[in-house]
Amino acid sequence: MTNLNISADPxxxxxxxxxxxxxxxxxxxxxxxxxxxxxxxxxxxLGNGEILALLGPSGCGKTTTLRMIAGFETPDGGEIxxxxxxxxxxxxxxxxxGIVFQDYALFPHMSLGENVAFAMRHIAKAKRPAKxxxxxxxxxxxxxxxxxxxxxxxxxxxxxxxxxxxxxxPELVLLDEPFxxxxxxxxxxxxxxxxxxxxxxxxxxxxxxxxxAEALSFADQVGVMHSGQLLQMDRPERIYQTxxxxxxxxxxxxxxxxxxxxxxxxxxxxxxxxxxxxxxxGPVRLSLRPEHLSLSAAPDDHGATIVEREFxxxxxxxxxxxxxxxxxxxxxxxxxxxxxxxxxxxxxxxxTVLRD
Ligand SMILES: Nc1ncnc2c1ncn2[C@@H]1O[C@H](COP(=O)(O)OP(=O)(O)OP(=O)(O)O)[C@@H](O)[C@H]1O
Numbered sequence: 001m002t003n004l005n006i007s008a009d010p011x012x013x014x015x016x017x018x019x020x021x022x023x024x025x026x027x028x029x030x031x032x033x034x035x036x037x038x039x040x041x042x043x044x045x046l047g048n049g050e051i052l053a054l055l056g057p058s059g060c061g062k063t064t065t066l067r068m069i070a071g072f073e074t075p076d077g078g079e080i081x082x083x084x085x086x087x088x089x090x091x092x093x094x095x096x097x098g099i100v101f102q103d104y105a106l107f108p109h110m111s112l113g114e115n116v117a118f119a120m121r122h123i124a125k126a127k128r129p130a131k132x133x134x135x136x137x138x139x140x141x142x143x144x145x146x147x148x149x150x151x152x153x154x155x156x157x158x159x160x161x162x163x164x165x166x167x168x169x170p171e172l173v174l175l176d177e178p179f180x181x182x183x184x185x186x187x188x189x190x191x192x193x194x195x196x197x198x199x200x201x202x203x204x205x206x207x208x209x210x211x212x213a214e215a216l217s218f219a220d221q222v223g224v225m226h227s228g229q230l231l232q233m234d235r236p237e238r239i240y241q242t243x244x245x246x247x248x249x250x251x252x253x254x255x256x257x258x259x260x261x262x263x264x265x266x267x268x269x270x271x272x273x274x275x276x277x278x279x280x281x282g283p284v285r286l287s288l289r290p291e292h293l294s295l296s297a298a299p300d301d302h303g304a305t306i307v308e309r310e311f312x313x314x315x316x317x318x319x320x321x322x323x324x325x326x327x328x329x330x331x332x333x334x335x336x337x338x339x340x341x342x343x344x345x346x347x348x349x350x351x352t353v354l355r356d
Contacts, residue, residue: 019081019083019084020045020046020047020048021046021047021048021050021082021083021171021172021204022045022046022069022080022081022082022172022204022206023044023045023046023080023081023084024042024043024044024045024065024069024078024079024080024081025043025078025079025080025081026041026042026043026077026078026079027039027041027042027043027065027068027075027077027078027079027080028040028041028042028075028076028077028078029061029064029068029073029075029076030076036227036228037228038061038064038228039061039064039065039068039075039228040061040227040228040229041077041078041229042061042065042078042225042228042229042230043078043230044223044230044233046172046204046206046221047204048202048204049199049202049203049204050204050205050220050221051195051198051199051204051205051206051207051218051219051220051221052205052206052207052219052220052221052222052223052233053206053207053208053209053214053215053216053218053219053221053222053223054066054206054207054208054209054223054225054230055209055210055211055212055215055222055223055224055225055251056210056224056225056226056251057210057226057251058210060225060226060227060228061225061227061228061229062208062209062210062225063176063208065208065225066174066176066206066208068080069097069172069174069206070092070095070097070099070174071087071090071091071092071094071095071097072092074089075088082095082096082171082172096170096171096172097170097171097172097173097174098165098166098168098170098172098173098174099165099173099174099175099176100161100162100165100173100174100175100176100178101176101178106149106157106160106161106164107149108148108149108150109148110148110149111145111146111147111148112136112141112144112145112146112147112148112149112152112160113129113132113133113136113145113146114132115149115160115164116132116135116136116145116160116163116164116167117129117131117132117167118164119164119165119167119168120132120167120168122168122169131167132145132167133145135163135164135166135167136160136163138163138166138197138200139159139160139162139163139193139197140159140193141156141159141160141163144156154181154182154186155182155186155190158178158179158181158182158190159190159193159194161178162178162194162197166197166201166203170203171203171204172203172204172205172206173198173203173204173205173206174205174206174208175205175206175207175208176208177208177209177210178194178207179191179209179214187214191214191217191218194218195218207219212251212252212253215236216236216240216252217236219236220235220236221233221234221235221236222234222235222236222239224239224247224248224251224252226247226251231244231245231247231248232244232245232248239252240252240253240289241289241352242277242352243255243287243352243354244354244355245354245355245356246285246287246354246356249287249352249354253289254289254290254317254328254330255287255288255289255290255328256287256288256289256290256293256327256328257285257286257287257354258270258271258274258285258286258287258288258351259283259284259285259286260274260276260283260284260285260286260351261282261283261284262276262280262281262282262283262284262353263281264279264280264281265279267280267284267286267351269286269351270322270323270325271288271293271322271327271345271346271347274286274288274347274350274351275347275349275350275351276350276351276352276353277350277351277352277353278353280353284353284354285353285354285356286351286352286353286354287351287352287354288347288349288351288352289349290317290327290328290329290330291315291329291330291331292347292348292349292351293327293329293345293346293347293348294329294331294345294346294348295318295329295331295335295337295343295344295345296343296344296346297343297344298342298343298344299344302342303322303342303343303344303345304320304321304322304327304342304343304344304345305320305321305322305340305341305342306318306319306320306337306338306339306340306341306343307319307320307321307326307339308339309336309337309338309339311333311336312333313333314332314333315330315331315332315333316330316331316332316333316336316337317329317330318330318331318337320343320345322345327345329345
């Protein structure tokens with residue numbers, strides 16, 4: 001991976017663009033001799049003002065990656081560059097990185113205003129209270145600046161923690177599951193608000209989460225990790241629509257994994273001929289999202305059988321059986337099929353050819 005974004009002008013000569021804010025090259029970490037690698041050869045870069053979500057199951061190496069970027073863990077291999085400068089072995093306080101961990105501990109003996117002002121050591125002391133009010137205003141809590149942390153709800157404490165992080169004016173903010181202590185409704189609204197705040201401040205962010213909906217809605221780029229490796233990184237819509245592997249496809253939502261025999265742009269599968277997104281010959285493994293399958297009345301008894309139905313309000317999730325294989329489909333809920341009914345199951349979009 002290069003450390004500089006290089007593009008070409010129309011005449012073909014390379015133009016050197018600014019280094020990305022953060023580059024991580026071949027980052028590797030093993031905690032103890034004999035343990036598997038916690039992080040294995042992870043490389044990516046992050047532009048100014050960009051939001052990246054690192055997504056993956058528990059133990060896949062997300063937090064370790066974040067802690068190495070913050071400077072709390074030393075990598076065994078690879079390097080970390082900020083603005084093209086190597087910071088791999090610099091202590092955390094020399095990296096201008098803000099961190100919000102899951103428990104976002106505020107100082108209990110300080111008011112909200114004091115908590116935020118504490119982060120502003122780069123500003124003259126006399127100016128800090130007014131500036132702290134401005135940051136609290138940004139998160140909608142200026143009126144509560146004299147309150148103590150234990151007089152706030154979990155969601156309010158979360159927002160103060162964010163105001164405190166932003167008040168230090170870091171170039172990069174690392175968020176480790178910062179919304180996990182909030183209930184579902186508050187989590188969604190806080191997430192939207194926090195994204196808006198970061199975008200307004202132009203701050204770059206890396207969010208660690210195991211919640212795929214959170215990653216897809218919060219980030220500009222999503223990286224999926226598994227067993228210490230970064231399997232794929234791409235824009236949310238692209239990683240959802242064109243997953244590289246079966247693991248990525250399944251981690252980002254429901255999918256149908258189909259074995260097929262490809263001949264050019266079509267593969268023969270248990271669902272009949274299916275259009276595929278890459279020209280290919282021979283055996284292929286495909287991913288087809290459930291919302292890309294349509295259900296219609298079967299002319300005879302040869303269709304798929306509905307074995308499960310989950311009504312979800314605006315759509316309906318079906319589990320179907322066809323020639324001994326199971327498929328899932330999601331369709332708008334204005335037409336509902338009954339369990340036991342026979343239906344025609346037809347792919348409406350191209351299926352994605354998986355790498356493995
Ligand atoms: N301090 C440590 N000492 C030894 N092993 C560790 C330590 N911290 C993490 N690990 C191991 O490293 C691997 C990666 O852990 P890590 O915390 O980075 O994963 P994660 O994806 O953030 O998981 P979670 O979502 O559960 O926080 C795991 O196998 C974990 O057990």
